Amino acid sequence: MQQRTLGRTGISVSRICLGTMTWGEQNTEAEGHAQIDYALDNGVNFMDTAELYSTPGRAETQGSTETIIGNWFAANGRREDWVLASKITGPGNDWIRDGRPMDAKEIVLALEASLKRLKTDYIDLYQLHWPNRNHYNFSKSWTFDPYGQDRRAITDNMAEVLEALDAQVKAGKIRAVGLSNETSWGTSEYLKIAEARGLPRMATIQNEYNLLRRHFDHDLAEICAFEDIDLLAYSPLAAGLLSGKYNDGRMPAGTRGALGAMWRLNPRSETATKAYLTLAGQHGLDVCQMAIAWCLTRPFMGAVIIGATALDQLKSDIAAADLTLSPDVMAGIEELHRLYPRTVG
Numbered sequence: 650m651q652q653r654t655l656g657r658t659g660i661s662v663s664r665i666c667l668g669t670m671t672w673g674e675q676n677t678e679a680e681g682h683a684q685i686d687y688a689l690d691n692g693v694n695f696m697d698t699a700e701l702y703s704t705p706g707r708a709e710t711q712g713s714t715e716t717i718i719g720n721w722f723a724a725n726g727r728r729e730d731w732v733l734a735s736k737i738t739g740p741g742n743d744w745i746r747d748g749r750p751m752d753a754k755e756i757v758l759a760l761e762a763s764l765k766r767l768k769t770d771y772i773d774l775y776q777l778h779w780p781n782r783n784h785y786n787f788s789k790s791w792t793f794d795p796y797g798q799d800r801r802a803i804t805d806n807m808a809e810v811l812e813a814l815d816a817q818v819k820a821g822k823i824r825a826v827g828l829s830n831e832t833s834w835g836t837s838e839y840l841k842i843a844e845a846r847g848l849p850r851m852a853t854i855q856n857e858y859n860l861l862r863r864h865f866d867h868d869l870a871e872i873c874a875f876e877d878i879d880l881l882a883y884s885p886l887a888a889g890l891l892s893g894k895y896n897d898g899r900m901p902a903g904t905r906g907a908l909g910a911m912w913r914l915n916p917r918s919e920t921a922t923k924a925y926l927t928l929a930g931q932h933g934l935d936v937c938q939m940a941i942a943w944c945l946t947r948p949f950m951g952a953v954i955i956g957a958t959a960l961d962q963l964k965s966d967i968a969a970a971d972l973t974l975s976p977d978v979m980a981g982i983e984e985l986h987r988l989y990p991r992t993v994g
Contacts, residue, residue, distance in 0.1 A: 650692025650970055655951050656852030656877050658825040660773060662695035662732045664945055665970050666881060668956035669696060673703035673713025675903060675958045681717045682724075684963055689730060691967050697855070697881065697954050699736035699778055700763050701745065705908055708744035712766050719768035732773045734881075735763050736829055736855075739779035750781040752806060753813035760817055775814065775823045776855055779830040781806060786830035786856070788912050790864075807838055811848040818849050827853035827881070833868035840876055851878065853951055858882035860891060860925055860940050860982065861918055861992045870949050879951025885944045887913050892937050893926050895919070903958070921989035928981045934972075937962075941969035943982055 650663045667688045672681035685696070702714035715735065722728045737759040740750040749755055763772065779786060782803050785793035817823045826849045828836060836854060843850045854873075858865050858880060865880060872878060886892060888905050890913050897919075900906050906914065929936035944953045957963035974982075 650694075650967075652694075653879070653951055655774070655825065655879050657850065658774075658852045660732055660825060660852075662952055663693045663970075664950075664952050665693050665941075665967055666695040666697050666734075666952040666954040667693050668883065668954040669698045669714050669718065670702040670704045671956055671958050672717045673710050674705070674908070675703070675905075678717045678720060680958075680960075681714075682721050683960060684957065685718070685721050687960060687963060688967065689727070691964075692970075693967060694730060695732045695734070695952055697734040697883075698767075699738065699776075700759055700766075701736070701738045701742070701778060705905075706742060711745060712762070715763055715766035719766050723768045728769055733767070733769065734774035734776060734827070734855075735767070735772050736776040736778040737763075739777065739830075740781055750806070751777060751810055753809050756810065756813040756817065760822060764822065771822050771824060773824045774827050774853065775817070775825075776827040776829045776853070777810070777831075780832075780835055782835075784830060784832060784835075804838055804842065807835075808842050808846065808848075811839065811842055811846070815848045825849070825852045827851055827855065829855035829881075831856065833872055836869065836872050836876075836878070853879050853881050855881040855883055855954070857884045858944060858947075858950075859885050859887045860943065860986070861887045861913070861921055861989075863986065863990075865949070873949035878949075880947070880949045881952050881954055882944050882950060883954045885941050885953050885955065886937055887918070887922075890914060890918055891922055891925060891940050893922055896923060915992075917989065918992040921985065921992045924985050924989065925982075928978070928985060931981075932975065932978050934974075934978070935965065938965060938969040938972050939974065939978065941966060942972040942974050943979070945970065946974065946979070 652661045654661050698714050703710045738745045814826050828851050839851045926936050929939045955966040
């Protein structure tokens with residue numbers, strides 16, 4: 650498995666990252682542990698979770714994924730074999746610290762709770778799950794409005810968050826820090842504040858990136874190029890949409906769509922999905938492997954976060970790291986992107 654060093658951290662990770670958010674909802678603890686075992690045996694050393702998980706997020710299962718991971722660490726004693734990433738939740742869920750925004754106090758509370766559930770003394774990459782301010786992620790781009798916010802209050806909060814993260818880095822509880830669901834402006838501000846005050850530098854940004862959603866190709870790609878930041882791409886299969894399993898009105902039992910979390914699905918996305926399925930078929934490729942392998946060709950890609958509910962699916966997704974796409978396939982993907990540049994909100 651090919652590896653890449655994240656940003657300027659010196660931390661080397663596999664190009665495939667094991668996503669975990671279904672554990673505790675769609676997957677049992679035993680299934681989660683089987684995924685960890687298989688991934689580790691097949692060259693994956695990078696695992697991503699969050700205090701929010703499992704998903705869809707709800708009070709009854711909040712933290713369950715971290716607990717499942719922690720139980721594996723306790724049973725196997727192989728914490729050092731993994732680069733572990735987790736996240737502090739942004740504001741809005743009243744069942745996580747009463748929905749409060751991130752600040753110095755919340756960083757301490759969230760981190761300590763995550764460390765306890767994970768049964769570890771440190772987290773390798775600690776990420777801010779989404780901004781305190783208005784943002785356009787999770788299909789909010791149609792209604793995104795940055796106006797009417799207090800810029801000084803926002804940047805003061807960013808500085809406070811970085812100061813709190815710095816204290817945890819110095820305490821040995823965090824090795825590196827990163828962003829998630831962030832914008833170009835937000836990323837730039839964090840970098841500016843960190844440089845001015847000698848605080849931890851954001852090494853990564855975990856945003857959605859796939860054949861159907863390529864916002865990142867523009868301003869954020871430029872920031873990655875000039876500032877040594879790596880993308881950790883979540884939902885490389887658009888939450889399963891690219892597999893085609895939701896086409897023609899299908900809603901398979903037990904899927905994220907059946908759980909009410911398929912907000913990416915619409916007539917535009919289905920049309921594009923069918924076109925990518927056709928392209929893959931023309932070249933004898935599995936469309937999911939094609940989608941993951943394509944993500945891995947992007948120059949700003951640190952790692953692709955895969956999530957599977959079945960072990961066979963996990964095996965196929967990990968194997969995509971060994972797939973080299975032909976020039977014809979790459980050209981076909983770019984042609985389809987020009988036909989379907991915006992398929993989800």
